[in-house]
Amino acid sequence: MTSKEALFKEIFKSNSKRVFHLCYGYTGDSDSANDLMQETFMKVWQNLEKFRNQALISTWIYRIAVNTCLSWLRVEKRQSKEELTDNIIENKREELSEKNEQVALLYKCISQLEENERLIITMVLDEVPYNEIAEIAGISDGNLRVKIHRIKNKLTEIYNRYERF
Numbered sequence: 001m002t003s004k005e006a007l008f009k010e011i012f013k014s015n016s017k018r019v020f021h022l023c024y025g026y027t028g029d030s031d032s033a034n035d036l037m038q039e040t041f042m043k044v045w046q047n048l049e050k051f052r053n054q055a056l057i058s059t060w061i062y063r064i065a066v067n068t069c070l071s072w073l074r075v076e077k078r079q080s081k082e083e084l085t086d087n088i089i090e091n092k093r094e095e096l097s098e099k100n101e102q103v104a105l106l107y108k109c110i111s112q113l114e115e116n117e118r119l120i121i122t123m124v125l126d127e128v129p130y131n132e133i134a135e136i137a138g139i140s141d142g143n144l145r146v147k148i149h150r151i152k153n154k155l156t157e158i159y160n161r162y163e164r165f
Contacts, residue, residue, distance in 0.1 A: 008045055015058055016041070018126045019065045025122035026069040028111045036072055040065040055135060058128070062136050066119055073115070109158040117151045124148055 023033035134144040
């Protein structure tokens with residue numbers, strides 16, 4: 001195994017779970033999230049030599065994942081598959097246990113947030129350090145804390161709307 005392969009294996013092992021959660025937050029569908037995660041890591045592999053240690057490697061990978069998800073979303077919107085995604089979420093939800101049902105509902109609520117809000121809250125849920133989230137989002141730490149507070153309030157409102165039904 002080359003040193004690049006060993007490095008990549010370690011990078012994948014320590015970042016794949018977070019990248020999957022981020023992609024799931026964008027798609028609401030585990031198959032699509034898995035595809036996007038694989039696409040992200042293909043880009044990481046292809047560009048590993050270009051990484052210049054100016055940021056944490058996890059920050060760099062998150063940026064690649066976000067760009068991959070945003071590109072996917074643009075294509076999805078053009079193909080108008082939003083109803084299909086909602087149907088997939090509904091069908092999958094019926095198969096899940098109660099705890100998983102709550103997680104699915106949380107991700108469904110997250111999917112209704114704006115793109116930058118989804119990015120931030122998904123990283124918060126994955127316990128990414130705030131300074132790293134701020135760097136990825138391109139905002140100050142103070143601004144990030146305000147945004148997180150507002151996103152949580154917005155999510156609570158969305159969640160409560162579902163609870164009434």
